[in-house]
Amino acid sequence: MSSCTRVALVTGANKGIGFAVTRELCRRFPGDVVLTARDEARGRAAVQQLQAEELSPRFHQLDVDDLQSIRALRDFLRREYGGLDVLVNNAGIAFNKEGDTTPFPIVAEVTMKTNFFGILDLCTELLPLIRPQGRVVNVSSRMIFVDLPNCSPELQQKFRSETITEEELAGLMNKFVEDAKNGVHEKEGWPNSAYGVSKIGVTVLSRIQARKLSEERRGDKILLNACCPGWVRTDMAGPSATKSPEEGAETPVYLALLPPNAKAPHGEFVQNKNVVQW
Numbered sequence: 001m002s003s004c005t006r007v008a009l010v011t012g013a014n015k016g017i018g019f020a021v022t023r024e025l026c027r028r029f030p031g032d033v034v035l036t037a038r039d040e041a042r043g044r045a046a047v048q049q050l051q052a053e054e055l056s057p058r059f060h061q062l063d064v065d066d067l068q069s070i071r072a073l074r075d076f077l078r079r080e081y082g083g084l085d086v087l088v089n090n091a092g093i094a095f096n097k098e099g100d101t102t103p104f105p106i107v108a109e110v111t112m113k114t115n116f117f118g119i120l121d122l123c124t125e126l127l128p129l130i131r132p133q134g135r136v137v138n139v140s141s142r143m144i145f146v147d148l149p150n151c152s153p154e155l156q157q158k159f160r161s162e163t164i165t166e167e168e169l170a171g172l173m174n175k176f177v178e179d180a181k182n183g184v185h186e187k188e189g190w191p192n193s194a195y196g197v198s199k200i201g202v203t204v205l206s207r208i209q210a211r212k213l214s215e216e217r218r219g220d221k222i223l224l225n226a227c228c229p230g231w232v233r234t235d236m237a238g239p240s241a242t243k244s245p246e247e248g249a250e251t252p253v254y255l256a257l258l259p260p261n262a263k264a265p266h267g268e269f270v271q272n273k274n275v276v277q278w
Helices: 016-028 040-052 067-081 104-129 153-160 166-181 194-216 245-256
Strands: 007-010 032-037 058-061 084-089 130-139 223-228 269-271
Touching: 007 016, 007 067, 016 032, 016 040, 016 084, 016 245, 032 040, 032 067, 040 058, 058 067, 067 104, 084 104, 084 245, 104 130, 104 166, 104 194, 130 194, 130 245, 153 166, 166 194, 194 223, 223 245, 245 269
Parallel strands: 007 032, 007 084, 032 058, 084 130, 130 223, 223 269
Antiparallel strands: none
């Protein structure tokens, strides 16, 4: 591989939306596509499935909860490609199975670790590798429209602030976990959804990251957005959801393949390929 080969990378890509995004990028992205998964066997099986369709993704192990794993991926990209052109942050978890009895404090901690801090850590390591005209897509959820209004006015004001920093946002996400552990999250103005709060975090983080890119790398024309794939039939959302994984992949792929001369969207929340104000 050489540094002139373009490369796209999808996290949590061995099944569901991440797999569908990877398949579509293999078809349409002019370069290499790296499928990542926490479980190596499942990741390699997914690669074989795409190879059977005459597509040729590469595989790299990635556990977004593990900083060593993130840094190994960073070093691989640096060594093999000298950078990164497209990053789709799709890896995420949700505790919503029928009859799940996991205590809320554990749900809060585990969900936040993967859905928010996993993306934060990954972006800390990989955003510096994003080349000019690169595209970054953070997969969020329309649950923010349910759970943001259920936050206290004070929290809503903080999340909607134009000047909130990454450190302040991470502090709020940590506070939610601590408040959940102490049994006071509702009293402190949080909703009862760890998944929703984690995705509020992802959406606000995307605005902060986009703002930083505009300030620090204005000439590079990098576009970074959050999106909702919709309600998709996956292990996470269940069989009664309205969209197929292929339909769920449409908006993330649209954002990943925005043309080189595009100036927008950037720092937005995108659903069904349209910017939605939140």
